[in-house]
Amino acid sequence: MKALLALIQARNLEFSRDKSAIGWSLLFPIIILIALALVFDDDSPSLYRVGVYGPSTSIEAVLSLKHIDIIHYDDLSDAQYKVARHHIDGLVSAEQYWINPTSARGYIVEQLILAQAPSLQKTEISGEAVRHVEWLLPGIIGMNMMFSGLYGVGYVIVRYRRTGVLKRFQVTPLSAWQFLSSQLLSRLLVILATAVIVFVVICTLFTIEIKGSAWLLLLNMTLGTAAMISIGLMVASRTRSDEWCNGVLNLLSWPMMFLSGIWFSLEGSKDWVRLIADMLPLTHLNDANRAVIIDGAGIVAIGDHLLFLVAIITVSLSLASYRFKWQ
Known part of the structure; x- marks a missing residue:
């Protein structure tokens, strides 16, 4: 029993000394609740x-x-x-x-x-409604890419830094951008492979037909996944705290969960809500995927989405390389 109490006390002391973890534990639920109340609370909902x-x-x-x-x-x-x-x-x-x-x-x-x-x-005007499963498919695939990209590399980098793995890499000729690029490409291949398998299985089960180019769809998924991984690398580029990394990643992922068109369309939403949604990479990933799958859009039609994702990758990787801390 004394050993158990000693371990509990030690862990509590460790947590209490991590000011960032305490801050995120207190502030994060408050921030999320306020944000959701502002976005979705409506005393007079439209029918x-x-x-x-x-x-x-x-x-x-x-x-x-x-x-x-x-x-x-x-x-x-x-x-x-x-x-x-x-x-x-x-x-x-x-x-x-x-x-x-x-x-x-x-x-x-x-x-x-x-x-x-x-x-x-x-x-x-004649036309068939988009089936619910056709609407959900791009959003669910995009959500899975978001979580795998953000958390899959974020926790790994923090663990490497905390356990001294990065310290060992520091004495080698390896540069920060080379290490980060290796993490991006490795995770990118895994996420894309699983996403393609899930996508093919769902399309087969529900007889979903891709109206546009499958190669264009793969290009968009590649850029979207790379954007999510790059953001995860940027967040984990300096911190040694799992709690801090988790808090920041939650703060980034939750708005995308609700404002990037995963579960419902933002058609007719408030202007400021749409403005926030348009700044989220998952919005551009989902919108471009739906345009290719449902509408048969070409590269010109989704060009703005692709350019936005490229910009996110470039900025996030540049900041991650510049801010990267081996120890």
Whole structure:
């Protein structure tokens, strides 16, 4: 019993001396709760999403309806595509409205539009809704890559530093960028291999067809995974504390869990929420994957996403190499 109590006391002393660990243990849940409350707490949730194209002064009666998200579009073809794929429940302009006749929610929205603006002309847009499994697949694959990339290298580097492995590497001709690159490439191959296996199995089980290029999809997955690993390397480039590393990685991964379109679309969300989401690498990974798998997008269409991921890799690896600490 004395030995047990002595070990408990020793571990408590070790934890209490790690100021960063105490800080993350106290602050992290508070930060996450505040962030989720700001993003998702809504006293008046919307039931339907209606797009608006062009001037809206003549359809104010429609826009004044409660519990409806109004989303403004400058590109008519983009807005019509959203209706066709059931991303929004209807589209209105000053003279007409567009409805997908296969959408149950679109039927209700049409009745509301006719009640408020019966003079609008109707245009039907055909198109099948994206299956839920097709929507979830890119997000789940991206989430798995995120956790494997961030935590898979973060903990390893910290453990190497704490156990003296990096100290031994320091006396060799090995440079920091060479060591970090080896960690990135090694982890990248493992994550990609497992992701491809999972992807093929799910596509086979649920008969999911990739509309675009499989090679383009692989390129995006490679860049997305490399971006996550690079961020993990940057976080672990100096610290010796597991708790500190875990806290920072949690602070980075949790916003991506909820704001990167893994579980639901951010279509019609608040502008500041969308702004934060657009700064997250997992958002670009998921959006590009969905564009290739569901819409058959080419490299030009997802070029912005690819460039963003390349920028994340370059900046994160540069900072990790510059800040890297062997001991």
